[in-house]
Amino acid sequence: MLEPLKLVVNGERRSLDVEPRTLLVHAIRDGLGLTGAHIGCDTSQCGACTVLLDGRAVKSCNLLALQAEGAKITTIESLASGGELHPIQRSFVENHGLQCGFCTPGLILTAADLLSRDPDPSDETIRHSLRGNLCRCTGYQTIVESIRAAGAEMRGGVGR
């Protein structure tokens, strides 16, 4: 049986009907057509499905869609505005923070959560925050550099 679900996704009110067992990631991808949240491991380890729920990074494959009733969801699709990349997105491009790009939406949203709370994180803090995001291409070094540089840019200063 389908249940009604109301969400605010990327600033827009959205309503859809879902089976209670539907995971949030499937509601977002199949129900709303936002395919930037990726399904990687599907066992809540890789973090490719990360979205922001009320401003905090969560793994959308590890949450029933109905648990998010009424929540504000931010997906990678809404980060850029008016054709301008978000500073974290730009930083990933400039610092080679991605290769194949599959893990990138999740990493960028995790970084967004981190930088919203700690605008000037140490490298150790950045690495600790990325524990739930797996990348098989980069070796992480350039991702850490991208997040460090994005933090500096967002603080309006220069890199350390």
Place this chain on the structure above:
Amino acid sequence: MIPAPVRYARATTLEHAFELLAEPDSKVIAGGQSLIPVMKLRIARPSLVVDISQLELRGIDVRGDKLHVGPLTTWDELLEARELERPALAAIAECVRGIGDLQVRNRGTVGGSLAHADPASDMPAVLLALGATLQLRSPEGERDLRLADFLSGPFTTALSAQELITRIVVPLPAPGSGSAYVSVEHPASGFALAGAAALAGPNGSFRVAVTGVAAQPFLLDQDPETTLERVEIFGDRFASADYRRELASVVVRRARESAAARAKEDA
């Protein structure tokens, strides 16, 4: 992986939750960070999940000589709590930092972890060492249970079908106390191969608990070595029983040393 068909209900009050939990195959969900993975694997196939996340069972509060923690408090909220920034309670944040990952800590709750009762989960060891008591509520009324009596085996607790944890109560240690948590984790899963929490009192006393090595986290007697020899330690393909026993004695020693150093800091 998609869970088996299930119904979902959001409890609005404790009484509403009790009514919903009258259904025999129902299951409580809070953050869902332990339950959803086992539902996806179809190890758990509840007929109904009762979402208690909207109940007012959240927050951290010092009342008199006790710390009260709402079971719906997330790991992340524990990390941010100023009330825990004292040497005697340092083990809590030290333990939380190593739990799951940032996304899991944003959703996962301390009460959910206790009720899930994974034999390798970290926080039960800390709360055992701190002497925590759980307040439980059911249609039959309220009862208080020491955490040591609540945990009864792997993924098994004293909770009855319609019972919820409504509060976690930690007696504030005497001035001059310190606590610490030390673990050796499985590098992929992050779960403890062996973890130890220690509370060092001002008079040189210790209370120590161990997780990850036996059917459930447990308190050590005054002589840690003899308890560890007596307890039935399990082994698996990642770590043999002998190796886990050795690791346990190492993390116990380190946790005691670190707790004692923090106790001095507080003196």
